[in-house]
Amino acid sequence: MSKPQVLVVAGPTASGKSALGMALAKQLGGEIVCMDSMQVYRHMDIGTAKPTAEERKQIPHHLVDIRQPDAAYSVAQYDADATQAIENILSRGHVPMLVGGTGFYLRALTHGLHLGGVPSDPDLREKLKAEASDEAGRKRLHDRLQVVDPVSAARLHENDVTRVSRALEVFELTGKPISTLEQPPYDSPFAFCILGTDFERAALYCRIDTRVDQMMAAGLLDEVKALLSSGIPKEAQAMQGIGYKELVPVITQSASLQGAVAQIKQNSRRYAKRQWTWFRREDSIHWLDMADPAVYDKALATIQAFVEGTNV
């Protein structure tokens, strides 16, 4: 008995994932599970390039708008939510399709990462973050990790505050080093057919610039204003998203709008690069040249080949 199949459309930002996902979902009787760490937040529509109401009416989209913007969300939560969503879609006899650009989330699903099972502790993180505010503090944290968890300390650079803090957090909460809680990858219950939406670099960068201008024209600045005036703190996780963190100073400190827009474009390009790094590592990915007029047919052919290959 073969594993249930899950279709994945992944790739860098602005490469046409959503459009391809929609087209394939219509053709194949699919439902979309968003694989995006920012689209989970409500009231952040323009800057996260969320599927429109019209698109969501045509094809069900899951894991969009499931959190308030000041709430926390995590890979572990996504792992659970997405697995649940996939099972529900399968039980309806539809094709589950993961569409989005968050490489870490995809990796958690495909490699079945065991994440230690230790939830975060916001107060503790606050304390660790404060301590890491200067070089001496970061050194101190890393030294402390060296004592309780030398394996992790050797792997982590002392400037990587996020990971050093997480490792210390796990130790303080459980008394065990995170390196002993991490488990080897396991075999996922699903068979993933991963399509990668690709573009020549210069072309993608050009698309990014255009899209940022479109977001601004669509009222991104007002969206950020509304979030701030509804009481969302600028430190919220959701406000660290590209397009949001750059516009906050425009509103609160009357920073240059032009400069902020240039920053959004630059950060988007860097983000696209990091996404490529994630997806290139996914060895079973099938890259599609999105500039090719026949991409859609090629995508269907790739899926067809995958279905035949795994059913034998």
Place this chain on the structure above:
RNA sequence: GCCUUGGUAGCUCAGUCGGUAGAGCAGUAGACUGAAAAUCUACGUGUCGGUGGUUCGAUUCCGCCCCAAGGCA
């Protein structure tokens, strides 16, 4: 037309008391185990504006030329 100050990495500039040069930013590659649109790491050859001269040796000193900014006419 004359005077002044500049012309060095994609950009802004430092520097070489004459031995062919280095920062920041940009860019590229990579890492990623409950923050991931986050966080972090690594990577620096370019006719030193052009051309002639002095010199064992010139990006550096001298002459001329070109370009830019400012000043005087």
